[in-house]
Amino acid sequence: MATVSAKETWSATKTVSGGHLVARALKAEGIGAIFTLCGGHIIDIYDGCTDEGIKIIDVRHEQAAAHAADAWTRLTGVPGCAVVTAGPGTTDTVTAVANAWRAQTPMLVIGGQGALKQAYMGSLQELDHVAIMKPITKFAATVYHTERIPEKMGMAFRHAYNGRPGPVFLEIPRDILDATVDESAVVDPGKYRSSGKAQADAQLVEEAARLLSDAERPVVLAGSQVWHCRGVQELQDFIAAGSLPVFLNGAARGALPHTHPLLFVRARREALARGDVILVIGTPFDFRLAYGKRLAPDAKIIQIDLDYTAIGQNRGVEVGLTGDAAAVLSQFTAALGKVAGERRKPWLDHLRTVEQKALEKDLPFLNSDATPIHPLRLAKEINDFLAGDTIFIGDGGDVVTICASVIHPRQPGQWLDPGPLGTLGVGMPFAIAAKVALPKKEALVYFGDGAFGFNGFEYDTALRFKLPVIGVVGNNAAWNQIRYGQISKYGEARGDTANLLLPTRYDEVVKALGGWGEHVTHPKDIRPALERARASGTAACVNVMVDPNVYSSGTMNQTMYK
Numbered sequence: 001m002a003t004v005s006a007k008e009t010w011s012a013t014k015t016v017s018g019g020h021l022v023a024r025a026l027k028a029e030g031i032g033a034i035f036t037l038c039g040g041h042i043i044d045i046y047d048g049c050t051d052e053g054i055k056i057i058d059v060r061h062e063q064a065a066a067h068a069a070d071a072w073t074r075l076t077g078v079p080g081c082a083v084v085t086a087g088p089g090t091t092d093t094v095t096a097v098a099n100a101w102r103a104q105t106p107m108l109v110i111g112g113q114g115a116l117k118q119a120y121m122g123s124l125q126e127l128d129h130v131a132i133m134k135p136i137t138k139f140a141a142t143v144y145h146t147e148r149i150p151e152k153m154g155m156a157f158r159h160a161y162n163g164r165p166g167p168v169f170l171e172i173p174r175d176i177l178d179a180t181v182d183e184s185a186v187v188d189p190g191k192y193r194s195s196g197k198a199q200a201d202a203q204l205v206e207e208a209a210r211l212l213s214d215a216e217r218p219v220v221l222a223g224s225q226v227w228h229c230r231g232v233q234e235l236q237d238f239i240a241a242g243s244l245p246v247f248l249n250g251a252a253r254g255a256l257p258h259t260h261p262l263l264f265v266r267a268r269r270e271a272l273a274r275g276d277v278i279l280v281i282g283t284p285f286d287f288r289l290a291y292g293k294r295l296a297p298d299a300k301i302i303q304i305d306l307d308y309t310a311i312g313q314n315r316g317v318e319v320g321l322t323g324d325a326a327a328v329l330s331q332f333t334a335a336l337g338k339v340a341g342e343r344r345k346p347w348l349d350h351l352r353t354v355e356q357k358a359l360e361k362d363l364p365f366l367n368s369d370a371t372p373i374h375p376l377r378l379a380k381e382i383n384d385f386l387a388g389d390t391i392f393i394g395d396g397g398d399v400v401t402i403c404a405s406v407i408h409p410r411q412p413g414q415w416l417d418p419g420p421l422g423t424l425g426v427g428m429p430f431a432i433a434a435k436v437a438l439p440k441k442e443a444l445v446y447f448g449d450g451a452f453g454f455n456g457f458e459y460d461t462a463l464r465f466k467l468p469v470i471g472v473v474g475n476n477a478a479w480n481q482i483r484y485g486q487i488s489k490y491g492e493a494r495g496d497t498a499n500l501l502l503p504t505r506y507d508e509v510v511k512a513l514g515g516w517g518e519h520v521t522h523p524k525d526i527r528p529a530l531e532r533a534r535a536s537g538t539a540a541c542v543n544v545m546v547d548p549n550v551y552s553s554g555t556m557n558q559t560m561y562k
Contacts, residue, residue: 018177019044021149021186022110023052028150029157030078033057033436035065035429037092039085041112041125044177057436059429059461062089066096067429067455068436069107070167071416074251075391076437077230079106079160086112087125090171094132095423100167101136103419104228104306106160107167108153109133115175116144133169138162140169146179147186154189161193164307165228197229200304200321200328208279208302208319209335212242215277215300217347221268224250224419225282225306231326232412235281238333243344245271245351249283250419254409265405266358267351275299282306282325285314286420304328358405365550366406369523372547378474379403381526382446386410389441391434393417395427396448397481399474402552403446414441425454428469432458435467442470442534449475452506462539463514470533471510471541476548477503484551503545510541520544 016024022045026034033055036042049056059065065082072080084090090111100107111133114123133140139159143152149172156168212218226235226248232255239246239262247268248255256263264271272278272294279302285292292315295301300318303311304325311320321328365376379402386392388410394400394417409415416434418426427445434443447456452473462469479499487495507517516536518529526544533540 014183015180016183016186017044017048017180018146018149018172019046020048020051021146022153022172022177023048023054025150025153026054026081027052029153031081032078033072034081034083035059035068035072035433036083037062037065037085037089039089039112039125041085041089041114041174042083042110042177045083045110055436057432057461057465059432060457061455062092063096063425064429064432064455064458064461066093066107066109067099067426068433069109070096070100070103070105071426071430071433072437073105073107074228074416075413075434079108079157080433081108081110083110084112085125086114086129087127089125090127090129091132094136096429097133097167097169098136099418099421099423099426102421104165104224105167106138106157106165108156108160109167109169111169111171112177113142113171113173116173117175119173129171130169136167137169138166140171142171142173143176146176147181149176151187151189154192158193164305164310197324197327198306198322199331200323202331204319204321205328205331205335208321209332211277211300211302211318212244212279212332213336213339217274217276218242218244218344219271219275219278220244220246220281221272221278221283222246222248222252222255222281223283224252225325226255226329227251227413229282229306229325229327231324231329234326234329234333238329238336241333242336242339243348244279245344245348247271249288250417251413251415252282253415254412257410258408262348264351264355267354269294270354271351272296277302280304281329284310284420288420291315362405370547371522372476372545373521373523373526375399375402375474375476375546375550375552376406377523378472378526378544378546379406381523381530382444382472383407385527385530386444387442390414391416391431391438391441391443393427393430393434393443393445395424395430395445396451396474397424397479398484398552398555399448399476399480399546400446401481401554402550404554407446424448424451427451427471428455428458428462431469431471432461432465432467435462435469436465443467444470444472447471447473448480449473449477449501449504449506450479456506456509457513459510459513459515459539459541467539468537469539470530471539472530473506473541473543474546475503475506475543476546477501478548480548480551481555483548484555505543507541507543510539516540518542
């Protein structure tokens with residue numbers, strides 16, 4: 001996105017403080033809210049944001065502020081921003097920044113610091129934040145001059161969007177933020193980012209298109225970059241032109257309606273194992289693809305990614321293309337032309353048969369009336385409950401993994417999960433960002449009970465800002481994803497070591513904070529409780545007791561347990 005000049009938003013006042021320059025630069029970037037936890041080092045930024053009309057959402061833990069900034073970027077396409085104080089304020093964001101790093105989310109964290117004139121004297125909360133942040137950001141630096149704040153912020157955003165996107169960090173010392181400078185001395189970064197989308201090499205596109213056109217058993221696996229590059233329509237046009245079966249993962253979920261004839265969910269393992277040409281778009285060959293081993297050994301692999309270094313990592317490719325997913329898919333559609341659907345019919349029919357058989361295998365559990373409640377039954381009830389505008393947020397281990405083939409977001413951009421770092425605790429921060437950024441949409445978080453414990457107190461934030469978030473806890477009183485591995489490796493006698501929790505009434509916790517809560521132990525009561533949560537108009541929690549002895553296939557197939 002091209003941004004306006006920061007100076008275009010400036011007033012005609014003679015002098016301006018560092019905090020106000022920060023706020024003006026945020027406004028120039030299109031940022032409508034910051035997520036923060038107060039600290040003495042950063043308060044001038046609050047003053048500036050108040051003048052610029054930027055919302056200030058103060059949370060209960062700095063990790064939540066950075067998670068919320070991550071979600072803001074994913075949902076809006078505008079970079080999110082967390083503003084935190086020095087020392088523990090900044091270190092508290094490290095896990096969330098690392099999560100954004102692995103999820104390829106461009107966002108900005110601004111950290112406070114003691115005054116420059118007190119550097120290395122042991123000022124309050126003094127720490128080398130830049131050194132801590134460098135390994136998990138695209139850019140990390142200190143701002144040494146007040147008049148250069150807009151320039152340094154433009155530089156940070158440019159790095160955030162360069163190639164493989166990711167988070168950036170700026171440390172701004174207290175005296176740099178508090179100082180005032182003459183407006184004429186301020187360095188205007190101008191329009192500092194390109195709005196263009198990088199296309200792939202045209203010759204390589206032609207080569208890849210020929211492979212797909214000639215394939216008997218083609219497969220498309222579309223990952224998060226399809227959504228991050230806003231390539232939903234381009235993906236739909238491309239698979240329609242090629243009559244190509246597609247599987248979605250990560251943020252790409254919802255890019256096609258779940259009834260789309262070319263969308264498949266449960267047949268993924270079969271498709272990847274038997275495909276002769278496999279196109280992977282915007283998702284790495286990491287643990288989720290068994291480092292490329294889930295792709296048929298004799299298949300010709302085509303890979304599209306924003307990051308040149310991701311091409312061919314862990315698994316060689318026939319054709320590797322670096323570029324923006326939306327731009328490259330448009331190139332593919334033009335190069336591919338129209339492939340007759342009859343040619344693909346035997347392969348599509350086979351995959352649909354595999355899909356149907358897998359669904360039939362799950363049906364008894366999806367409709368189970370057993371107690372404790374089967375996690376698939378809870379997933380089905382949640383899926384049936386989702387509205388057209390519901391943003392679904394998965395925050396948990398096994399109970400969330402088991403729902404991936406069942407819960408279908410109704411529109412693009414309405415599925416949020418941590419990403420490949422697998423960080424628990426994203427649920428409430430993501431939901432808060434969703435309701436601030438897109439207040440007309442509904443936000444529903446599906447927690448594991450373990451995950452709830454990380455940032456569950458952000459219900460306090462949701463209640464203070466009157467954000468009606470719906471939370472559902474799949475409560476099995478255990479860290480079940482790990483518990484499965486321990487039982488399989490060490491047997492029942494030692495399988496429950498350090499992985500059991502209490503069957504806590506999380507609904508009562510939320511009620512104590514002032515929200516709405518309900519406890520569910522029977523399948524028939526799930527949907528009515530969800531409806532009452534929606535009708536409550538406030539932050540709500542439905543605590544559902546699920547069977548602790550049921551595990552997802554994803555957990556049972558994890559390579560770490562083999």
